[in-house]
Amino acid sequence: MVKKLKAAIFTFTSCFGCSFELLNMKNELLKLFDKLEFLRFNLIGRNKYSKSYDIAFIEGSISTKKEQKKLEEIREKAKFVIALGSCACNGGVNIVKNYRKNAEKEVYEENIFESRNVKPLDEFIRVDYFVNGCPFSHQELLEVIDAIINNKIFQPKTSSVCSECKLKLKGECLLTKGKICLGPITRAGCNAICTSNKMPCYGCRGLAPDANINAYIKMLKLRFKLTDEEIKKLLEPYGFLERLEVKNNGNKDR
Amino acid sequence: MEIKIDELSKVEGHAKLTVKFDEKTRKVSVCSLEVFESPRYFEVLIKGKDYDQVPYYAGRICGICNVAHLIGSTLAVENALGIEVSEQTKMLRELMVLGGVIHSHLLHMYMLALPDLLGYESILDMTSKYSDLIKRGLELKEIGNDIVRVIGGRPIHPITSLVGGFTKLPKQEELNELIKRIERKMPLVVETIKMMKELVDKSSSMDVGEEYMSLNHKKHYAMLYGELVSFSGKRFHPKDYKKYLTEEIIDYSTSKHVKLNGKTFMVGPLARMNIHSDKVSYETKMVMKEFGISFPTNNLLYAHVARAVEVFEFMQRCLDILSELNLKNEKVVKPKRKSGYGVSATEAPRGVLYHAYRIENGVVKDVDIIPPTTQNTACMEDVTKRYIENTNNKGKKLVHEIEKLIRTFDPCFSCSAHFLEVDFL
Numbered sequence: 005m006v007k008k009l010k011a012a013i014f015t016f017t018s019c020f021g022c023s024f025e026l027l028n029m030k031n032e033l034l035k036l037f038d039k040l041e042f043l044r045f046n047l048i049g050r051n052k053y054s055k056s057y058d059i060a061f062i063e064g065s066i067s068t069k070k071e072q073k074k075l076e077e078i079r080e081k082a083k084f085v086i087a088l089g090s091c092a093c094n095g096g097v098n099i100v101k102n103y104r105k106n107a108e109k110e111v112y113e114e115n116i117f118e119s120r121n122v123k124p125l126d127e128f129i130r131v132d133y134f135v136n137g138c139p140f141s142h143q144e145l146l147e148v149i150d151a152i153i154n155n156k157i158f159q160p161k162t163s164s165v166c167s168e169c170k171l172k173l174k175g176e177c178l179l180t181k182g183k184i185c186l187g188p189i190t191r192a193g194c195n196a197i198c199t200s201n202k203m204p205c206y207g208c209r210g211l212a213p214d215a216n217i218n219a220y221i222k223m224l225k226l227r228f229k230l231t232d233e234e235i236k237k238l239l240e241p242y243g244f245l246e247r248l249e250v251k252n253n254g255n256k257d258r
Numbered sequence: 259m260e261i262k263i264d265e266l267s268k269v270e271g272h273a274k275l276t277v278k279f280d281e282k283t284r285k286v287s288v289c290s291l292e293v294f295e296s297p298r299y300f301e302v303l304i305k306g307k308d309y310d311q312v313p314y315y316a317g318r319i320c321g322i323c324n325v326a327h328l329i330g331s332t333l334a335v336e337n338a339l340g341i342e343v344s345e346q347t348k349m350l351r352e353l354m355v356l357g358g359v360i361h362s363h364l365l366h367m368y369m370l371a372l373p374d375l376l377g378y379e380s381i382l383d384m385t386s387k388y389s390d391l392i393k394r395g396l397e398l399k400e401i402g403n404d405i406v407r408v409i410g411g412r413p414i415h416p417i418t419s420l421v422g423g424f425t426k427l428p429k430q431e432e433l434n435e436l437i438k439r440i441e442r443k444m445p446l447v448v449e450t451i452k453m454m455k456e457l458v459d460k461s462s463s464m465d466v467g468e469e470y471m472s473l474n475h476k477k478h479y480a481m482l483y484g485e486l487v488s489f490s491g492k493r494f495h496p497k498d499y500k501k502y503l504t505e506e507i508i509d510y511s512t513s514k515h516v517k518l519n520g521k522t523f524m525v526g527p528l529a530r531m532n533i534h535s536d537k538v539s540y541e542t543k544m545v546m547k548e549f550g551i552s553f554p555t556n557n558l559l560y561a562h563v564a565r566a567v568e569v570f571e572f573m574q575r576c577l578d579i580l581s582e583l584n585l586k587n588e589k590v591v592k593p594k595r596k597s598g599y600g601v602s603a604t605e606a607p608r609g610v611l612y613h614a615y616r617i618e619n620g621v622v623k624d625v626d627i628i629p630p631t632t633q634n635t636a637c638m639e640d641v642t643k644r645y646i647e648n649t650n651n652k653g654k655k656l657v658h659e660i661e662k663l664i665r666t667f668d669p670c671f672s673c674s675a676h677f678l679e680v681d682f683l
Binding site: 017019024030033048098237 | 305
């Protein structure tokens with residue numbers, strides 16, 4: 005019998021949805037339990053101490069000093085770190101908070117939590133694999149685990165959601181129907197699940213490396229008459245704005 | 259005496275419990291369940307967004323009750339902007355909400371509560387002896403997911419639901435297939451009710467308190483529409499929630515307490531059953547009679563039984579709606595006005611959920627969200643306190659029993675988004 009890999013799941017600032025999504029993997033989940041021994045899966049009551057892990061699945065973004073410290077400890081102990089879901093990969097919807105001044109004061113009267121700007125995992129540690137999506141894509145996670153177990157290469161998609169959407173919607177582009185859709189600049193790999201349900205893309209998988217963002221912004225201005233302020237609001241979640249600001253300001257300390 | 263546990267597991271999210279008591283007299287001086295760490299500032303995230311984007315963000319408050327937040331926020335926005343949706347939209351939404359509750363209840367019963375009731379640490383330890391039971395749980399849980407998937411496009415953070423309607427409707431064949439799948443699973447749900455009743459009857463009972471609150475509707479077991487009713491007979495309209503519910507800031511805890519006219523109360527499946535078990539369907543009444551289940555009861559552990567009975571009731575209700583549906587393409591309803599204030603009270607898996615929004619010129623200006631677990635926190639503390647004062651259990655056994663009690667509430671700390679650590683001082 006092949007020795008099972010030691011796995012652990014850690015949750016930071018998030019909705020826990022990716023933990024639940026793991027439990028939604030049905031037959032794939034049972035197969036996963038065959039290959040991986042979960043030493044830590046708090047949601048279902050597993051909390052075994054271990055000096056090291058083969059795979060650490062991490063959901064959630066980092067929003068406190070305490071979380072950062074814990075994340076760095078996990079990195080020390082884990083052979084592979086998988087960022088699971090949008091919050092971990094690109095800051096998710098949590099990152100919108102970074103653009104609201106005095107967020108802490110508004111909710112809690114003072115900043116008692118020492119909450120700082122929300123950041124994705126790779127701002128602090130080296131991440132081996134990114135499994136994007138809100139929630140993550142099953143197919144991609146299985147591909148990543150397959151790559152780890154069988155020593156294969158996992159090639160993340162670099163094209164945009166449009167490349168997958170065109171095959172599914174067959175030309176019924178939501179943008180041409182007057183709906184603002186982030187498909188053209190969002191990383192593919194979701195099989196266009198939202199747009200094929202006629203819902204415009206919100207960009208949960210983050211900026212696609214191949215995206216022509218300047219052309220996209222120009223299109224928003226010309227076609228939808230959006231102001232700079234409106235475009236900014238649109239690009240707040242999932243780290244788009246964060247990445248753009250870095251692009252424009254060079255090595256700005258994030 | 260000082261006992262310390264780092265993390266309470268098998269709950270959604272993280273919080274911290276601190277208990278101080280005199281070992282001789284068992285008198286509890288401090289008992290506080292603090293929900294803290296990694297606040298996500300959803301009120302702030304949503305503020306400034308356009309009205310039609312609210313449900314997208316609100317749904318992401320929680321991974322397990324996401325449908326409840328999605329639909330609850332949608333209803334509040336529609337209430338604010340005078341949007342009246344069609345009967346068909348209402349029916350599809352009810353299906354989604356029920357699917358979400360069915361999934362959440364079954365996940366809690368089989369994966370989180372069962373290990374406690376059978377004396378295991380985790381479901382992962384039960385795989386060799388109880389593999390059939392685990393498979394049954396996973397299979398049943400899938401029904402809830404299937405319902406949300408068929409209507410909403412996917413089970414977690416569904417896609418198709420909008421303010422004013424749906425982007426896309428399911429196909430009639432999909433609905434027919436869903437009916438068949440639900441019908442096939444009904445016998446397994448009856449088995450589940452029987453199992454939970456037997457397991458709970460074997461455990462010692464635990465008094466929960468005397469005040470409960472739920473949504474109430476004249477005709478049926480209310481989940482989406484109705485007024486708020488308490489066990490002791492208080493009634494109010496959702497829009498008046500601020501007059502009746504008081505938020506108390508506690509000096510030892512960063513989590514606020516919600517009280518009803520200054521008194522602790524419980525929301526959730528046990529509260530719903532205690533308040534309106536007479537409104538369940540004939541079939542559900544027959545099943546309850548068969549296993550000798552009756553409500554009201556003050557036994558906290560009957561929350562497990564209430565969950566099982568609700569799954570049966572909700573699957574029946576889904577079958578009724580599904581056979582009644584005759585899908586027609588409809589346009590998404592546009593707002594009547596651009597500004598307004600709106601409130602919704604709905605039943606999430608864990609109890610009453612309030613969403614309130616003030617919108618100006620289509621943009622959100624103010625947000626208030628009260629999830630069920632926030633309302634249950636004071637009650638959880640009371641139960642813990644009473645348990646310690648009435649037991650002779652010590653050390654690890656005591657800690658374990660307290661954890662079990664808190665888990666019976668099925669708390670969802672991720673709704674306020676946080677880690678649960680337990681400190682005993």
